[in-house]
Amino acid sequence: MTPSAPTPAYRRLSVEERRSQLLDAALSLFAHRAPEEVSLDDVAEAAGVSRPLVYRYFPGGKQQLYEAALRSAAEELRQCFDEPREGLLLDRLAHALDRYLTFVDQHDAGFSALLQGGSVVETSRTTAIVDGVRRAAAEHILSHLRVTEPGSRLRMTVRMWITAVEAASLIWLDEDKQPPADELRDWLVEQFVAVLSVTARRDPQTSALVEDLLADG
Numbered sequence: 001m002t003p004s005a006p007t008p009a010y011r012r013l014s015v016e017e018r019r020s021q022l023l024d025a026a027l028s029l030f031a032h033r034a035p036e037e038v039s040l041d042d043v044a045e046a047a048g049v050s051r052p053l054v055y056r057y058f059p060g061g062k063q064q065l066y067e068a069a070l071r072s073a074a075e076e077l078r079q080c081f082d083e084p085r086e087g088l089l090l091d092r093l094a095h096a097l098d099r100y101l102t103f104v105d106q107h108d109a110g111f112s113a114l115l116q117g118g119s120v121v122e123t124s125r126t127t128a129i130v131d132g133v134r135r136a137a138a139e140h141i142l143s144h145l146r147v148t149e150p151g152s153r154l155r156m157t158v159r160m161w162i163t164a165v166e167a168a169s170l171i172w173l174d175e176d177k178q179p180p181a182d183e184l185r186d187w188l189v190e191q192f193v194a195v196l197s198v199t200a201r202r203d204p205q206t207s208a209l210v211e212d213l214l215a216d217g
Helices: 015-030 040-047 051-057 062-080 089-105 106-114 126-146 153-174 181-200 204-216
Strands: none
Touching: 015 040, 015 051, 015 062, 040 051, 040 062, 040 153, 062 089, 062 126, 089 106, 089 126, 089 153, 089 181, 106 204, 126 153, 153 181, 181 204
C-alpha cells in the first residue's frame, strides 16, 4: 500500500493573528461593497471560518466589526501623510498624495464607505474615526510647514484643502479614475499652493509660508 501524503501541520492562530485575519477579510469586502451589503456570513466565508467564530471575536456583531475595520483603514490613511521631514515640502506632499491615491484606487468602490461611513452603520463613533484621519493629516501638514502655533486662518486653509482632496478623490472614482492619478496628484499640489496664496492676502503667517514655498521651488 502506498503511504498517503503527510497532512500539513495545523497551526492555531493567536488571538491577534485571528483578529487580523478577520479584519483583513472584512476590509477586502468593504473595499468593494457598501457596509450594509456585507454580512457576517460573507466575512466568515472570506476568512474561511465559521460565523460563530466571527462573533467570538466581535460579539457586537457587524457594527463592531465595521468600526474595527474602519479604524484599521483610518490608520493606513493616517500613515499616508507621515512623510520623512527631508527634501522640498511640495515633493513631500506629492509623495503623501501618491500613497493616498493608491489607497483610494485599491479600495475604489468602497472608498466612500470606508472613509465616510455607510448610511446604515454610520454612528458618532465612525464619524469620530474618520474625522480623526482628517485632523491627523492636517497636523502632519502643519508639521511639514514647521508651524507649531498655526493661526485660525492657516488651520482652516489646511483643513479645507484636506476636505477638497477627499472630495476630489470621490469624484475621481465617479469619473472612472480620470485624469490619471499622477495628474490628479500634481493638480492637488498646485491647489494647495493656490489656497495658501489666497489666505496669504489676509494672513501674515500664511504669507511668510508662501514666500518660503516659492523660494524653495
